[in-house]
Structure formats: C-alpha cells, structure tokens
Amino acid sequence: MGSQITIAEIAPRDGWQNVKEYIPTETKIDLICQMIDAGVTRIQAGSFVSPKAIPQMLDAREVFSAVLERYPTTNVFALVPNMRGAQDAVECGLKEISVVVSVSQSHNKANINRTVDESFQQLKEIRESFPGIILNLDVATAFGCPFEGETSLESLLRYLDKAADIGVNSFDLCDTIGVAYPVQVERFIQEVRKSFPRMPLEIHIHDTRNMGIVNTWVAIQQGITNVQTALGGLGGCPFAPGASGNTSTEDLVYMLQKNGVETGIDFEKLMKSARYMRSIVDGNYSGHQININTTQPCTA
C-alpha cells in the first residue's frame, strides 16, 4: 500500500461544470487558492471547452493564469475535449492536460458525439502536435456504462492498448457513473498493472451508489497512489440531482489520515474551504462530512 497518496482535486472542473449559476471568476480563483492552501498539490482547475457547451468554464483562461501565477509549483491541469482546447491550455502555460475517451462506444457517442476511433484519432493528433505536454487519458466508463452495462476487462485492455500506442502519459480509470465494486476494482487494477507495468495509473470514482470510498480504499491497497476526488463531493451527473457526485475529497482525506496514510492535506483547513464553498456556491454537495451540520454531539 502506498504510504503517500496524491489527491487530485477536481471540484473546479467536474463539480463546477454542473453548477447552474455562474461562479464569478474571482470566486473561482479564491476557492482554488483555498484548496491549494489546505495542502492540495494537484488540481484540475477547469476545462477548455466551448462556452456554448459549458458556460461555467468560459473564464478558464483567467482562472488558470491567476492560479499558475500564484502557485507556480502546484500541479495545475485542465480537461480538454479537442485540439482547440489543447491549444488554449498550452497557450495558457499548462504543462499537463487530460482528454476523455469512453471505453463504451455508445457512451462516447452520447457524451461527446464521436466514435471511440474518432476520439483516438484526435488524441493522436493532440499527442503529435504537443509532444512535450503531459497527456493524461481519462478512461471513461472503465468499469461500467449506463447503456452497455459492466465493462469487460477484455474490452478495457484492448482500448488501453490503443491508447498506449498513441503515447499517453497516464491512464485515469474513471468510474464515470459510479457502478464499480471492490472485487472488480481490485481485479481491473491488477490486470491493467500486469499489461502496462510502467504506465502511471490514477483513479476517478463516483460515489453514486455509496461505493466511492470503499473502491478508492481497495484501489489504494492495490498500490494506486493517485486519486481524483472533488471537494464537498460536488459534481456527478446533471441529470440526477439527488444522487451523489464525485467521491468527496474531505471524506477521503479523513479516512486516509485516520489510517495513517499521508496526503499532505490539512483536514480542518480542507473542511473550512468546503464549507465556505457551500456557503457561496449552490451545488450538489454529496460528501457526508460536509452535511454534518451541528456541533451538538449525538448520543442516540
């Protein structure tokens, strides 16, 4: 088990993209700085997407520039959907980007209206155009798909083979809709490790079915040291407002700290920033600890 876990904070992208009201640029910058001040060393501060598709991200350039200027050594990275986004990210001074491609054909179609092959072709073009950038592949529906059900290990490995050939720098195994379960997570990570022993792995697991923490714990026990989570458990699916979102950063930090696993993050400061975010940004806060809203001890 890794004794030091790097948590990538993704609320500013996967969380805020689902927030209806526009969050002012200064507020975004302020919140991101608070997260970094709490000890976050890796943060997906936004995405370079069409403002028509996701208006919340229209100020990505200003946000990234401000954060990069203030924290030049923090690992700040962006999600980009295409070549245009990659260009914007590079122009903005980013050294690392993530591109999403689903394992499931039908999910890729529904999500970004391309076939998986078309997405890989584009990934290849991004790779060739920006040979110096760290290019993470967000492996969407790595464990399951809303249309095709559970992902087979065979189809995942076949997909990863193609991605490795393109020359991506890491695989981020995403449980996009929160359907993974411990035995599957264990098995998939073991097999991916076996097939790609040198490829850095990260995981991104939604808490939709209350499996976020257990799957993350199981993954960490398999040697995973990079985990993506969202402050407040923000995010998730815009079509399921009552459902849980991403695994909550503070809930994970709480567990890891208790278990003696180092994250470099100060839990109390993180909770403070989560509560502050909730006080000014109206979203789907599905973390558990952020919902403990009383100081009165429970005796029942």
Place this chain on the structure above:
Amino acid sequence: MGSQITIAEIAPRDGWQNVKEYIPTETKIDLICQMIDAGVTRIQAGSFVSPKAIPQMLDAREVFSAVLERYPTTNVFALVPNMRGAQDAVECGLKEISVVVSVSQSHNKANINRTVDESFQQLKEIRESFPGIILNLDVATAFGCPFEGETSLESLLRYLDKAADIGVNSFDLCDTIGVAYPVQVERFIQEVRKSFPRMPLEIHIHDTRNMGIVNTWVAIQQGITNVQTALGGLGGCPFAPGASGNTSTEDLVYMLQKNGVETGIDFEKLMKSARYMRSIVDGNYSGHQININTTQPCTA
C-alpha cells in the same frame, strides 16, 4: 471471508425512532412484511421502551405480534432498555433481545442516564431473569465517542470481559456516531476475536462520515458474517438532520451481490420497499441508491 452474510434490518427501530410523524401501526407492519418478503431473515422490528421517551414505539407489542404471527420462522428481535422492556418482549413471544450499553462512561450517561456499572448490573438482572432468551449486547461507542474521542482497544476489551462474564450471547460492535475507520475496524475485530474466539460478533456501523460501506467491507473480510443496516440509510442522530444515518441496507446488498457474496436478499425487491417507505414515511434517507431519482442515463 464469509460467503454468506446475514443482514439484520434495523430501520424499524433505529430508523423509525427518529421519524417525527407517527407511523400508523398497519403501515409499520406492512413495511416490515415487505422487507421480509424481499429476503430479510433477521429484523429488529422495534423497541420496548417508554412511550414517553419514544412515542413512535408505543405500538411495539401489536407490531411484533403481527409480524411473529405472519413470519414464525423469521428472526425477529427487539431492543430493550431495561427489565420492563425485557419482560414485555418475552411476553410478546420474542426469543431474542438486544440491550445497549456504551463503552464510554460519558456516552452511557448522556444516552441512558446510568453509569456503565449500573447498566451492567441491570444486564445481569435481565440475564438471570430470562435465562432462556438470546441476549445480544449492543456495544455502543465501540470505536469512538462524541465526548471521549477514539475508544481504546484496552477499554473495549475490559468492557467486553465484564459482558462475557454476565453471559450475553453476542457482541454487536456499534460505531454509534460513525467515526470508525478501516484500519481500526480490522484491528478491533482481530483483537476481539482473539480474546473471545467463541463469541458471535455482529457489527452496526453508521455512515455519518462516509465510512459505512468501507468499514463493513473490511469487517466482512475479517470474517464477520452478521451485519446490521437500515433500509434507506434511515436513522442516525436526531440532532444532525443533514448527516447520514445507518449504513443503508440496499447499498450494502448491492455491493455484496456484485462481489458475489450471498445475502439471500433480492436487491430489486428491497429497492422497491425502500422507495415505498420513502413515499409514505418522511425521514432522513441517506442511502445513496435511494437518492438516484431519475431513469435518464447519465452521460457526463
């Protein structure tokens, strides 16, 4: 790891005692029957307490009688706070009762206004008065206390020694306020097993800090085969309305089923009964799956 897990459904007690509006007797019976019809074989159908303290339970006798009559082979048991409650349970035909005593002195005082020694004295009297009944001890604050912090293994074992001497039939290790964490659960179970190798163990873990599922999974991997959970994730602390309650039965069943662990419970039927309960009983439903309120697949 146990290949067959027995889930004790406790929503009718730990869940409903926190519901403000009175649930009509017929509704209670109907809901309990639905749970049993979904495959639940062990159920805490209520408690024999003072109607002044918990008015919701004033019809316990009628509820238990109806359920026992309809399902004579189901393991139906009650929580009792004192000798009077034990007498009521026996008169009602119950073969099994649970009594709560906290490991933490200050929690026991706050919860039932007695010292731990006074509670043990009473437990002894119940044991002697009803030698034939199965007497479970609910070990409250087994992992942590809101006033005293983390429970030391030493104080837990000392407490359990006294309880074993009294002749209880099982220890139910309760994470009353949801502060346990995986490494602790693993260690405490191993040590309790070592000290009391023949004592049947059960666990009861609240999901307050998003650790319910992971702690339960860790416990099962340690050989625990008896787990208490509440349908809908109902229950928890009446002073923390936004916080999560008990670990949700359906979320646990989902995980176990996916992992190939048998519970005898039909997940779809269970979800149906959870949704039905929510439609007629206004409570704190903190399970995740019961909050997935759309049939539209999420593609984001």
